[in-house]
Amino acid sequence: xxxxxxxxxxxxxxxxxxxxxxxxxxxxxxxxxxxxxxxxxxxxxxxxxxxxxxxxxxxxxxxxxxxxxxxxxxxxxxxxxxxxxxxxxxxxxxxxxxxxxxxxxxxxxxxxxxxxxxxxxxxxxxxxxxxxxxxxxxxxxxxxxxxxxxxxxxxxxxxxxxxxxxxxxxxxxxxxxxxxxxxxxxxxxxxxxxxxxxxxxxxxxxxxxxxxxxxxxxxxxxxxxxxxxxxxxxxxxxxxxxxxxxxxxxxxxxxxxxxxxxxxxxxxxxxxxxxxxxxxxxxxxxxxxxxxxxxxxxxxxxxxxxxxxxxxxxxxxxxxxxxxxxxxxxxxxxxxxxxxxxxxxxxxxxxxxxxxxxxxxxxxxxxxxxxxxxxxxxxxxxxxxxxxxxxxxxxxxxxxxxxxxxxxxxxxxxxxxxxxxxxxxxxxxxxxxxxxxxxxxxxxxxxxxxxxxxxxxxxxxxxxxxxxxxxxxxxxxxxxxxxxxxxxxxxxx
Amino acid sequence: xxxxxxxxxxxxxxxxxxxxxxxxxxxxxxxxxxxxxxxxxxxxxxxxxxxxxxxxxxxxxxxxxxxxxxxxxxxxxxxxxxxxxxxxxxxxxxxxxxxxxxxxxxxxxxxxxxxxxxxxxxxxxxxxxxxxxxxxxxxxxxxxxxxxxxxxxxxxxxxxxxxxxxxxxxxxxxxxxxxxxxxxxxxxxxxxxxxxxxxxxxxxxxxxxxxxxxxxxxxxxxxxxxxxxxxxxxxxxxxxxxxxxx
Numbered sequence: 082x083x084x085x086x087x088x089x090x091x092x093x094x095x096x097x098x099x100x101x102x103x104x105x106x107x108x109x110x111x112x113x114x115x116x117x118x119x120x121x122x123x124x125x126x127x128x129x130x131x132x133x134x135x136x137x138x139x140x141x142x143x144x145x146x147x148x149x150x151x152x153x154x155x156x157x158x159x160x161x162x163x164x165x166x167x168x169x170x171x172x173x174x175x176x177x178x179x180x181x182x183x184x185x186x187x188x189x190x191x192x193x194x195x196x197x198x199x200x201x202x203x204x205x206x207x208x209x210x211x212x213x214x215x216x217x218x219x220x221x222x223x224x225x226x227x228x229x230x231x232x233x234x235x236x237x238x239x240x241x242x243x244x245x246x247x248x249x250x251x252x253x254x255x256x257x258x259x260x261x262x263x264x265x266x267x268x269x270x271x272x273x274x275x276x277x278x279x280x281x282x283x284x285x286x287x288x289x290x291x292x293x294x295x296x297x298x299x300x301x302x303x304x305x306x307x308x309x310x311x312x313x314x315x316x317x318x319x320x321x322x323x324x325x326x327x328x329x330x331x332x333x334x335x336x337x338x339x340x341x342x343x344x345x346x347x348x349x350x351x352x353x354x355x356x357x358x359x360x361x362x363x364x365x366x367x368x369x370x371x372x373x374x375x376x377x378x379x380x381x382x383x384x385x386x387x388x389x390x391x392x393x394x395x396x397x398x399x400x401x402x403x404x405x406x407x408x409x410x411x412x413x414x415x416x417x418x419x420x421x422x423x424x425x426x427x428x429x430x431x432x433x434x435x436x437x438x439x440x441x442x443x444x445x446x447x448x449x450x451x452x453x454x455x456x457x458x459x460x461x462x463x464x465x466x467x468x469x470x471x472x473x474x475x476x477x478x479x480x481x482x483x484x485x486x487x488x489x490x491x492x493x494x495x496x497x498x499x500x501x502x503x504x505x506x507x508x509x510x511x512x513x514x515x516x517x518x519x520x521x522x523x524x525x526x527x528x529x530x531x532x533x534x535x536x537x538x539x540x541x542x543x544x545x546x547x548x549x550x551x552x553x554x555x556x557x558x559x560x561x562x563x564x565x566x567x568x569x570x571x572x573x574x
Numbered sequence: 575x576x577x578x579x580x581x582x583x584x585x586x587x588x589x590x591x592x593x594x595x596x597x598x599x600x601x602x603x604x605x606x607x608x609x610x611x612x613x614x615x616x617x618x619x620x621x622x623x624x625x626x627x628x629x630x631x632x633x634x635x636x637x638x639x640x641x642x643x644x645x646x647x648x649x650x651x652x653x654x655x656x657x658x659x660x661x662x663x664x665x666x667x668x669x670x671x672x673x674x675x676x677x678x679x680x681x682x683x684x685x686x687x688x689x690x691x692x693x694x695x696x697x698x699x700x701x702x703x704x705x706x707x708x709x710x711x712x713x714x715x716x717x718x719x720x721x722x723x724x725x726x727x728x729x730x731x732x733x734x735x736x737x738x739x740x741x742x743x744x745x746x747x748x749x750x751x752x753x754x755x756x757x758x759x760x761x762x763x764x765x766x767x768x769x770x771x772x773x774x775x776x777x778x779x780x781x782x783x784x785x786x787x788x789x790x791x792x793x794x795x796x797x798x799x800x801x802x803x804x805x806x807x808x809x810x811x812x813x814x815x816x817x818x819x820x
Contacts, residue, residue, distance in 0.1 A: 148801040270709040270800045283576070283690070284709075285774040288795035291709065322629045326577075326596035333595065 089113040089135040089188060096120060097190060098175045099127060107199065107240070111149055111271075112136045112256065116195065127172055132195040136256075139177070139187025152256040152269055153189040159255045160191070163230050164506040166457050166541070167223030169243060169253040170194040196243035196251060200309070204239055208312030209343070214377035215453060216242075217306050219250035221373040222457065224302060225366040227252070228295050231261045235268055235293065237301035238276045239308065247468060247501070247543050248450035265292045274321040275314055276301040279332035280360055282325055296360030299369060303355025306373075310348055311341040315356060332358040347376035379454065428517050428525040431496040433548045434466070452543045455501045460513045460538075460555070462489070462497040466545045470498070478556045481519040492551035500536075501543035504557070511540040512561045515552035524553070537561035577627035579769065581685040582611050594627035601625075602684075603637075617678030626663065630690040633663040634673070644674045645686075649717055669713065689770045710771060710802055717752065718770065720810045721763040723803050724748050725794050730805045738790050750813040767793055771802075 087108040095102040103116040117133045136153040160171035173192040177185045200220075203210060210216075220242055227234055234241075235257035243251045259266035268291045272281060278300035284291045307315040315338070316331065318324035330336040340352055351372050357363045364372070452468030455461035464470035473482075473489035482489045504511045514537040518524035523533045535550055539561050576593040580600060592600050592611060601610035603622035613622065623643065624635040636643050636657045646654035647668040657664045669691040675682045693711040712719050724747040728736035739747065741760050748755045767773075768789050773796070797803050 147799070268709070271707065272709055274707065284772060286772050286796060287774045288792050288799070290796065290799065320629075326629060329595055330597060335597075 087113040089137050089185070091115055091133075091135055091185065095185075097133070097177060098173070098192075099125075100131065100133060100192065102133060106132055109240075109254070109256075111152060114193075117192075127192070128194075130195045131172060132193045134191040134193055135177075135185075136189040136191070137184075138189045139183070139185065148270065150189075152271075153191075155258050155269070156191060156255040157189070158260075159232060159258050160193075163227070163232070165223070165226040165230075166503055166505070167219055167226055167250060167252055169196070169251040170541075193253070194245075194251065196253070197246045198244055199240050200242035200244060200250075201239035203244060204309060204312070209310055212248075213309040214345070214348075215379055216244075216250055217309055218370075218374050218377040218379045219453060220252065220305065221302060221366070221370045223250065223252035224298055225370045227258070228298070228366040233259045233261065233266045233268075233293055233295050234298050234301075235259055236271065236273055236276070237298055237305060238273050239305060242305075246450070247452035249453040259293060261295070265294050267291065268293045274325050276304050277325075277328075278360065279328050279358060282328060294360050295366065296363045299355050299363040299366065300360075302369070303352045303363075306348065306355065307340065307344065307352050310345060310352075311343040313341055313343075315340055315352065334358070345376075351376060426525055429494070429551070430525070431549050431551075434498070452499075452501045452503075455503045457503060458505045458508075459503050460557075461501045461503060462492070462552070463499040463501075464491055464495060464497065466498045466548070468499050468501055468543065475555070478521075478554075480521060480554045482551075482553050482555075483519075496548050496551050497546055498548040499543065499545045500538050502538040502540050503543075504540050506540060508540075508557070510557040510559050512558050513538050513555055514558050514561070515555040517550055517553055519553045521554050521556045577630055577688065577690050578625065578632045579687040579689065580611060580625055581687065583613060583682060583684045594625070594632075596627050596629060599624055599626035611684070613675070613682060613684070615677050615680065615682055617680060618675060618682065622675065625686065628665070630692060631688055632666055632686060634666055635662045635664070636660065638675075641676050645671045646674065648672050648685075669716065687766065687769070689766070710796075710800060712770070712802055714807070714810070717759070718763045718767050719803075719807075720748055720752060721760055722767055722793060722797055723807050723810050725764075725790055726797055726803050727808065727811065729794065729798060730803065730808060738794060747811055751811055764789055764793065771796060 087105055088111050089108075091102050091105075091113070093103060099119050099121045100117040101120040103118065106114045106116050108114070112134055114132050114134045117131050119127055119129050119131070134156075136149060136156075138150050138153050157171070157174055160168070164170065171191055171193055175190040175192065177188040177190060179186050200216065220237075224234065224237065232255075234252065234255070236254060237252070241252065241254040243253045245251060257269045257271055259268055267289045268281070270290060274282070278297050281291065281293060281297055304315055307313070314324060316324045316327040317339070318327050327336065331338055338353065338356060340349060344352060351369070354362075354364050355369070449469060450467045451463065451465075451470075451472075452461075454468065454472055456474060459474045459476050461468075461472050461474050463472050471491045473492070479485070479487070483493055500513075502511075502513050504513070514521075514532075514534045516523055517527055517535050521534075523530070523535070527533065527535050535552060536546065537558070538544075577596045578594045580592040580594065580602075582590055582592070594600060601607050601621060601624045602613055603610065603620050604613060604615065604618045605620045606612065607621065610621075619638045619641075621637050623637050626633040626635070634643065634645060634657050636659050638659050640659050642659060643657040644654055645657065645666050645668070646652070648670055650668070653668070655664065655666060666686070666688075669688050671686045671688075672683050673686060691711075691713065692707075693713050712722070721744065723730070724744045725739065727747055728739065741757050744760050745755055745757055748760070771793065773789065773792050
């Protein structure tokens with residue numbers, strides 16, 4: 082019998098819950114992730130596509146059953162409790178009940194947000210990509226969100242960093258995640274040697290296993306940053322074992338750390354500090370995030386307010402020009418004078434861009450996305466498609482984009498072409514409705530629409546807009562499908 | 575992280591064991607260089623050889639003029655390596671090794687352990703990326719594995735609150751599959767498992783009477799928590815077919 086190619090083999094077309102399984106996306110030591118499409122017309126809040134992660138927790142699993150159940154439980158526990166823009170989203174969990182397929186029966190299935198690809202695949206294709214700093218900033222943000230919630234990831238590496246279609250980053254694979262008990266947590270008995278800090282390479286154990294600390298994730302981030310920025314692992318050696326020996330020689334002070342000369346300025350110190358031999362000498366994720374965002378030149382969130390009681394939120398619109406072209410190497414940027422016609426009430430209407438220009442591509446022919454520039458817990462509008470061009474950022478309502486404490490100047494005579502609602506999930510009002518009139522009032526043809534607005538974008542959504550208008554005001558509401566938020570503007574019947 | 579543990583001849587306590595990290599080396603002989611292992615016998619050269627830890631295995635240099643050293647695997651069926659005089663850095667592949675030096679008619683021995691020897695599934699070379707690997711890897715064909723299985727036997731059979739077996743009971747459990755088992759062999763393997771699984775010395779380590787019991791308890795908890803032994807591993811406790819050697 083030849084060994085199974087994946088940890089869990091699921092036949093194509095296999096149905097579970099609302100899902101039909103397609104091809105495998107990735108396979109790890111104990112789980113396999115498959116692409117899946119929803120087979121029901123009405124999703125009940127479920128997306129059309131998802132990634133299904135199968136963990137062989139059934140009774141026919143030959144080995145390590147108890148441990149696999151522990152791993153599955155860790156991931157489910159974390160994803161049920163933590164919702165954050167930088168962590169992969171879990172929609173549902175299922176258990177296979179299928180005596181016909183004894184090898185699958187009892188398996189735990191996690192229904193996860195489907196990503197475009199892993200960072201591992203990106204680095205495989207183009208080592209040290211140009212936008213590595215921006216990605217690292219988001220990875221670090223995810224790490225900090227985890228740390229802030231009291232978890233250690235335990236297996237941070239490029240294969241566990243996923244990129245969404247919009248180019249934004251999600252941390253994934255929380256089987257090895259451990260919840261802190263005071264200053265430490267207990268690891269699972271799994272690790273990836275090249276991303277393992279010296280203190281965990283041959284660690285002491287007790288009955289519950291090996292103790293770990295958040296500083297282990299910081300070490301792994303240092304390795305990952307070195308890999309992403311230079312294309313090479315920081316410690317020398319031709320095999321994981323040889324590199325582990327090099328780590329130990331360095332940790333014992335027998336050898337210097339020789340980082341790649343290809344590390345860009347500003348990153349050398351960050352990587353060196355993450356790779357401090359003693360965990361206590363490594364920066365906290367909070368300090369690290371500030372430094373990484375400064376080095377990457379991306380705007381940082383003012384502070385992490387998640388999981389804390391929310392104070393009054395200031396309306397603090399931020400205006401930033403995003404030079405995606407420089408960051409991403411855009412070759413096509415449709416920053417032209419926009420032909421526009423004016424509607425009867427004076428509201429400008431712009432001509433939409435031809436479809437060919439709607440998806441600017443980079444030199445490698447891939448569509449470029451700039452949505453990741455949008456800071457967390459914000460709503461962002463962009464002057465170009467796919468999150469490119471100029472960006473205006475808000476954290477609350479704005480009754481007039483062109484006056485008041487903050488303005489979004491470029492929308493005075495140009496349309497918005499894309500939007501990203503990157504608000505936190507736990508806000509009560511997390512959809513954004515926008516209006517072509519000031520004071521949340523409809524203008525032009527929108528006055529005849531039932532919703533009495535130009536558009537509405539639900540939380541965690543991004544996409545291209547018609548490109549024919551620029552809002553003059555926007556308001557955060559609880560849901561795009563609910564009329565209660567706009568009831569003020571409805572004609573009573 | 576040490577790769578190799580050298581156990582000097584007649585080491586009883588464990589405190590004189592020499593632990594080598596990767597790349598470190600230790601000389602041995604009648605009067606070896608500083609920090610070397612002394613083998614006090616007139617028939618042994620002053621500087622008889624050198625052991626170097628390398629990755630998860632080790633290298634032996636035979637620095638004698640005319641004696642061949644033999645490194646055997648005490649758990650193997652006569653498996654051994656001969657190291658000719660003058661041979662430098664010969665790799666030794668065994669997890670357990672007994673080094674034998676002929677010395678004026680006597681055969682002197684010392685042991686070398688390589689607890690970082692790793693075993694993992696060769697299946698599932700899935701879809702790329704650097705692999706996540708288990709932190710504990712045991713060789714299911716080794717005697718330590720049979721000892722661990724015997725320690726966990728009652729709990730594997732479903733009695734989760736069963737008291738731990740005494741060393742005498744472990745000996746009885748092991749005898750069908752390992753006829754020559756002794757109490758001291760069981761103690762030895764328990765000690766080795768504690769090294770292999772990197773067990774933190776418990777708070778009771780200082781009290782001599784409780785030491786083994788605390789170690790047994792920790793080993794069993796760890797093994798069951800991480801599924802290092804399972805019910806179907808109980809087969810290692812069954813009698814061997816005649817003629818087979820374990």
